Amino acid sequence: MGRSRKGRDISGWLVVDKPPGMTSNAVVGKVRWAFGAKKAGHAGTLDPAATGVLAVALGEATKTVPFVTDALKAYRFTVRLGAATNTDDAEGEVIATSDTRPGDDDIRAALPRFAGDIEQVPPQFSAVKVDGARAYAMARAGEEVEIAARPLYVDSLTMLSRPDADHVELEMVCGKGGYVRAIARDLGEVLGCLGHVESLRRVWSGPFDAEEGVSLDRIEALAKTPEIDALLHPLERGLVDLPELPTTPDGAAKLRNGNPGIVLASDAEYGDEAWASLDGRAVAVGIYKAGELHPSRVFNN
Structure with missing residues (x-):
């Protein structure tokens, strides 16, 4: 018999303003420790x-995570023009350079091809699995990784500013599974x-x-105190x-009970995914059919 956690x-959501230099899983571990929580994701x-x-x-x-994961997300990012890296970000090794610098109008003209339903090849250094192994592990071992293109919905990709000839600041709103690093890489190639x-x-x-994000410093300062629950x-x-x-009370x-x-x-x-509430608190998520909700997941809430 396994040990109980x-x-x-x-229960609840914490919006963390993640600092640079930490993995997402490390942040989750820190939050779980600070709250003394049994479960986190x-x-x-x-x-x-x-x-x-x-x-x-x-x-x-954690039972509502898929609905947030599937929602649109917005990213602001700066692309360094004139250099490609093996990781498609500044953490990697420069593998090629170019003296070409596009004009602002050239950049704006290229952006629409990255909007809508597109196909995107994830970076070599990514968590995508190839033949059962993580791509980043294979790349670190010096292997050339063949990664298949994946569909991505990009709601918008806009140019925010051009600080200088070597940099452009962009904002992208997209669905799940998108790699901003791949957008920067592919835009540089198109330009x-x-x-x-x-x-x-x-x-x-x-x-x-x-x-509304909370810094890790604040989370650590309030760790294991009653005040952190606020x-x-x-x-x-x-x-x-969801609707x-x-x-x-009888329906709840x-x-x-499922x-x-x-x-x-x-x-x-009819057929919509929705959630049932009692006094404003979630009872279950399921499929709406003719005045009833057929639950797929229930909450001890």
Whole structure:
């Protein structure tokens, strides 16, 4: 028999303003320790060098992670023109250079080809699995990795500023699974000047914004104290993109037992994924059918 996981049964979302130099999993571990939480996870990895929104779910909120992961996210990043690296960011080794520098109009003209439904080849140094092994592990071993292109939805890619001839600042809003480093690499190739990401910040992720992000310093200062719980957002924040269907106490009891439960009128249509609430608190997520919610996951909330 495996050992039970120790920790508090505490649930909610914490919006961390991730500092550079840490992996996303290391941040999750720090948050779990600070709250003494039994369970924690995040909704979308950030590269170690990147900063910004890392949404960390505790307890029952981990059941809402897929809905935040699937939501749109926004990134602001600076592309260094004139050099390609083996990691497609400033952490890597320069492997090629170019003296070509495109004009502002050339950059703007190239951006639309990276919007909409596109195909993107992840960087060599990425967590993508190739023949059962992580691409970054193979790349570090000096192997040439063949990575298949993957679909990505890019809602928008816009030029924010051109600080100098060697740099351009961009903002991208995209769906899950996107690599900003690959956008910088491919843009540099299209412009004929090469390029890589010099800095990257996620400014929002689904319902969570960087302005509400909490620093690790503050989390560490409040660790293991009663005051730290005030930093949490309710788990319902992870469900804001789904229709909310109020239910009755009897309906809530049935849903919590994994059975269909009656829900009250809403704008949800037959077959929609939605969540049932009782007094504003999440009871279950499931499929709406003819006045009932058929649960796929329930909350001890």
